[in-house]
Amino acid sequence: MTVENEVRSPAEVRRARYLGITYLLLAAFVLWFFGLGSWGNGSAAFGIARPIDTFNGIPDLSIPAGPLGIGVAVVLAFMGGVQLVRGFGRWQNRVLAVAFVLFIFAFLGWAAAGKSFSLVSMLRAAVERSTPITLGALAGLLGERVAVINIAIEGQLLAGAFAGAVIASVAGNAWVGVLGAIGVGVFFGWVLAVLAIRYQVDQIIIGVVINMFVLGLTSFLMLRVLSGNPHLNSPPTLRSWRIPGLGDIPFIGPILFDQTVFVYGSLILVAVLAYGLFHTRWGLRARSVGEHPRAADTVGVNVYRYRYLNVLLGGAVAGFGGAYFTIGTVGRFDENMTTGRGFIALAAMIFGRWHPVGALSAGLIFGFADALAGKLGVLQTGIPSEFLLMAPYLATLVVVTGIIGRARPPAADGAVYQKE
């Protein structure tokens, strides 16, 4: 490793030390609770195929919970030792991800010891539930990369959900509903853009206002119009569509390739945006507008145009994500049905460090926490699901306070740009 020779800032050294201590603490925790705690509780039977899958004869993966916990604890302790003694250098984040997965695995082993537990259904639910979070985070980062803060993701999701339901019901076609949701998302993106860019209103305040407005308006319309006209609130839904070939792969297929168009859409968007933002002219210019608008302006980049474009695109993405709630799942709009997913998306954007792939990873982690919280009751672990539902928020706090790694937003984020 050449890392030792490089100069590291005191903050980095401190962070590396915190990380190492964290691994050791995790190791001790896993050893005590998951390893020794489930000793003699038998094996956890993880189901890795559903009856409806192509290869449904695969037997459950049976792992003795106690030894699993102890094994994971040993690996974590080793990682902590290496981290403290010499560090993982540029592998640090990947090692952190591995540690996280191992910890979760030990936890699942402990929770499901002596029972059977459908791992494949759970992971499938995690991917599904991550979708609106990922899409919301993408919407947020599209804006923030050009320095327009979007707290209104929640409102845009809710507006998309509402518009999707009503328009799909009227048209009798789910796809038209999706388009309508995107349109409404763009509209609220436009409101945000005009107020933030043209009228220079405080962006955080506009976001708060859009959230209030959409929540008030959709609840109002729900009671006043939809409740008396149920035919306006019964949209056709888009069921999951198994991709031929890929969907037949055992384990992976049902998790990733037997999903709704919203899941596929979010994965494609992540790839497109990750490429677009970092490998195209549009991306370079957009990022320059977010980092140093005056410099971008000086070299001839139209700052306002890029801000409008990205905020409108963000609105479209959020509107699409909103349609998931109605057209992608239950086929009905309910009052305040996004229940704070927009704020989890905001958290995911920060946790993912303003990067599309990061947003996806954070979305998956938070979706996983969401799915797991739903299953905890079934497993009867005694852990209140509320604490798991707090995980996204706690994780974000850890990231923004820089205890483990640090997220740096675009330099001009939230600042008004006035052309000279």
Next chain:
Amino acid sequence: MSDRPDAAGTPAPAGGEPGKKKGRLTDNRLFREITGVGLDWRSAVLVPVLAVITALIVSGFIIALTDIEALRMWGSNPGEAARDTFGTIGSAYLALLDGAFGSLSAWSETLVAAAPLILTGLSVAVGFRAGLFNIGAEGQMIIGGLLAAIIGFSLHLPWPIHIPLALLGGLVGGAIWGGIPGLLRAKTGAHEVITTIMFNWIAIRFLDWALTVDFIQAEGRDDSISKNVLSSARLPQFFSDPRIRLHWGIVLALLAAGLIYWLLFRTTTGYEFRAVGYNPDAAHYAGMNVTWLYVLVMAVAGALAGLAGANQILGPLGRATPGFSAGLGFDAIALALLGRSHPLGVVLAGLLFGALEAGGRQMQVATDVSIDLIMVVQALIVVFIAAPALIRAIYRVRTGKGAEQITKGWAA
């Protein structure tokens, strides 16, 4: 440097445009000296009044456009449709007015609704004054309210001790829940908008969990609901008729407003709060302990919101339920903006929002216009206040300078 967030985000007094006639400048100075508001009278009075009127007009359109039966009639019988539409809007707004001010019980409901709004509004306003955006009033309310509820049902004390103790619990709970983001901001630079949003959701989930714990959950109940606060901890009502719910909360809120006015404009600490708000770097070089001030500001803001939570639990509600904070912490942002972050303004704005709240309930009962419309009205009010250029364009009045930048982007 001018497009850096820390420079652009510094809250600047919007009044006193340079190059104005001398006479007007003096007027404004007088106005500012009387009210302590760093604005000219147009921004402080004219814009809010026009904003409220415009918001009600726009909401009238929303009522009209959602009147399905009337909409169907417009083609065949426009006269009848118009009469029907205006009838609906008229009766809705009359019911609103009636529910807010039409009787003793209406006044009582307005004041009952205004008390927590004033307290949370003060919470956000104190933050604004110090350049911090406290979106966390909701969470602080929840933690404060929960602590007040626990003290309220678990201790057996005479009321002169029990009520103050439960209120203190609310204060402390809120102060902790607000103080931590303040500390994080001061020590690590983590932006308070993000941390307080996260703290809101942590508080919401925590409440959901706490209400299922045996010690807190009401006996014999499976749903999330706390035990009832003992009568020795309930805020006494003014009238013997239990239907007129006016209680001591409004007095508490007004006292808090007075205290915050005194703190902000008559003490050194308040001066330091505002100095940090104008320019934290300058405050630092002037020898102020900015770290400590951030913690203190957020703790004071949190304490106010926590008191609002305690007020709800010990006042009208009598026990904690999921969502007892009812979004008041978010309304507070609108309120602080409407009241220009001045305690007097917040009190007036709180009374207005309280009236909308109480009237909205009457409107929902008397007509089929649901109270959710009030949230739309409130959102529109804030838009028009935050973007005075819109008001200027509609009414062709002078509104002072452009929009204020109250918060700072989190890139600082």
